[in-house]
Amino acid sequence: MVATGNRIRRILGKPRLSMAAPTAFSQYRSKRDYRAVLFSCAGLETVDQVAELFGGRAISEREQRALAPLADADVEGTRVHYRSELCFLRTSNEARKEALRTAKGEALYEYEVCVLVYRKGKTPVFLVAVPFSGMARELFGKIHSAKPSADFRYLRPSLEALIEALLDPKSKLERMRTVGINWAVAGDTGRSDQITVRGADVIHSAAFKHLRDPSSKVSLSLRKLQIIHEGVGGQQRLKLTFDKFGNYGVWVTQEAGNLPDVFKVFELLRKRDLIEKDSDFPVRNREDEPLMP
DSSP: OOOOOSOOOEETTEEOOOOOOOOTTGGGSSSEEEEEEEEEOTTOOSHHHHHHHTTOEEOOTTTOOOOOOOTTSOEEEEEEEEEESSOOOOOSOHHHHHHTBSSTTOSOEEEEEEEEEEOSSSSOEEEEEESOHHHHHHHHHHHHHTOSSTTOEEEEEOHHHHHHHHHOGGGOOTTEEEEEEEEEEESSTTSOOEEEEESSSGGGSHHHHHHTOTTOSSEEEEEEEEEEEOOSTTOOOEEEEEETTSOEEEEEOGGGTTTTHHHHHHHHHHHTTOEEEEOSOOOBOTTSOBSOO
């Protein structure tokens, strides 16, 4: 059983945080893109159970640092050690790679995984987040292979429906805006294969309207959407990316303390029936085919 260390709780309306001792991994906890998946499954109730799916090891109380809580929601979170034979850090600096080894001369590297559970609803929803893309492929693959039952489902936004909701002022998603959209291109005889538009509010731009013009001979298929959700009452804003397969990208702040805010966006979308369930493994290869069955 994996000990989850400090549970998330609120004291006098403010997060109670325990600072982690510096480790070789500390520099990868803040100000970077984390890869994440959200899922639920009958029988999965705790972060300990999820950590066991990928062979996570408990982090000591001295190293532990509770993740910042989401106000008015039942959220728990922890960090878990994960060991792999692969070095997922892309760098030519051998010293930085060596610092991630479990011990000098050993062929194992040690990382941290963030595991959170959101209990608002009939079934707990889990978020697992890691700082490296290669690590996501390996670790999420282990979770997928070890899923405890056929009820296991990934939870992802319906991108087309979300765009329509964001265009509708009645949807009350005014604190959410699109800052990036990526489409796959068909009908251009191979001369281009994708289009990406970035900006402060893409779906209300002239470029977006032009691309959606039905008279265009180019067929576009929505692949990825990046949004910013503005916080309320002094909360920091959240920059979040999701694709059509169920992969999430989160720009984490100090110590990844904003990860629980993903559940705030999730709940907004779930209330508007904008969340879909899928049993397919979300990590794809270049041909958009699942990397595993």
